Amino acid sequence: MPLIGAVMLLATETQKAIGIKRISQIKRELFPHKRNQAQEAFDKSPEHIRRTVCFHAGLKERHIKMKFAEMSYSERKQIVWALNDLIDLSKTLPRFISDDDCELNVN
Structure with a gap:
């Protein structure tokens, strides 16, 4: 270490x-x-993604429509935390999940 x-x-x-x-x-x-990656990611995301990020960050409905720069420092920290959590989650997912996976395995 x-x-x-x-x-x-x-x-x-x-x-x-x-x-x-x-x-x-x-x-x-x-x-x-240097560009702010969190700001760009949040501001350029469609509403349904911003809704997911805000929900995971524990923010309110009003934050979905806000720009990153309009939020307080603590709210922006929550967004960064949520984005990092989602990045970690995405690393555990397969590259593609087929519609066939809607079917249950019956063994």
Whole structure:
């Protein structure tokens, strides 16, 4: 395990939050024109996908119609968390599921 990983395991939740916030600041300073992938993904998604993301993030119906930039920082964090969860889920799914899978296996 890299040293930084070992250090992070020993950090308190407050220290982790401070570290994550500082890393974000450094990234903004070093890469000011870097695109925001979460913002693009959310804003460009059709309504039914935004509904799924907002539901998983624990947000309200009104968030579905909002742009990412219109949300509070904590709401945006919830969207990022939900998007990452959905990315993890997608990694466990097969590339394609056939209509044949609507039929039940009867053994």
